[in-house]
Amino acid sequence: MELQIRKALESEINILLEFEQGIVDAERPFDNSLKEGEIHYYDLIELIRSDKAEVLLAVINGEIVGSGYAKILKAKPYQKFEEYAYLGFMYVKPTFRGHGINQKILDRLIEWSKEKGMTEVRLDVYAENEIAKKAYLKAGFKPNLLEMRFEI
Template sequence: MEIMIREATLADEDGLDLLYTEIDRLHHEALPQVFRGHEEAARPSTFLAAHLADDTMRVFVADVNGRLVGLILLKIRSEEHPIKYSQHYLHISTLIVAAEFQGQGVAQRLMDTAVTFARERGVSQLRLNVYNFNQRAIAFYEKEGFTTLSRHMWKKL
């Protein structure tokens, strides 16, 4: 299987909608009190265009024989805080691999692309958020060298 990684274009919108629908369903099933269920695309048509127009963001897709089987959404961020060192990092907002293509190297290729993108821009740190239910993703990230920096906790009242 040949996996081609490239930047997304507006022409990819339908393929991206399928990937987002799959991941949205997974999140809704695991956390229905947090995520809405959607019968159709949950993101407006302007979602991709806005991301493509933002110089601090990139959307890369994994293409196998003309089918989009994965995506990674990246954003360069900077933070200033009075008691912390200045932070300049690449945030991985989204990493999706279609269920039938998981375990076949797609996520690895997308992550390698993120690392290259960060290094080319002088960024020396990657960050991401992942829900505790997604143990497969957590195992992948840990294998990639990610460690837990903090915990985001909540309590329903």
């Protein structure tokens, strides 16, 4: 199994949109506030075109099996850094999970973030998503803030 991590191309938008729906489907059990039907979290074409973002794909034997992005965002005025890299669109096809593909994508996105001068990398994960939390803890991330909600 030869794994290649490379930049996404605009021409690959259909597979990227499939991955996005895979992410939505995986997150629905953790968030009953998501609308029914097809929803979109990202403007993937804008991310691919942006010099403030990097969209990466994991490819095995010509098959796209995973994705992720880093995007440079402005920090809050009270934070000690001016910008940080936010990670999202983290997805690996179910049949390819458990082989370290997500970690390889994370490593490359963190490398890109360092090259852009970032000193902080953040991401969001649902509190109840134990599998994802375990993977990010293993990668060196630490819990920071838990958003709470109350449905009325």
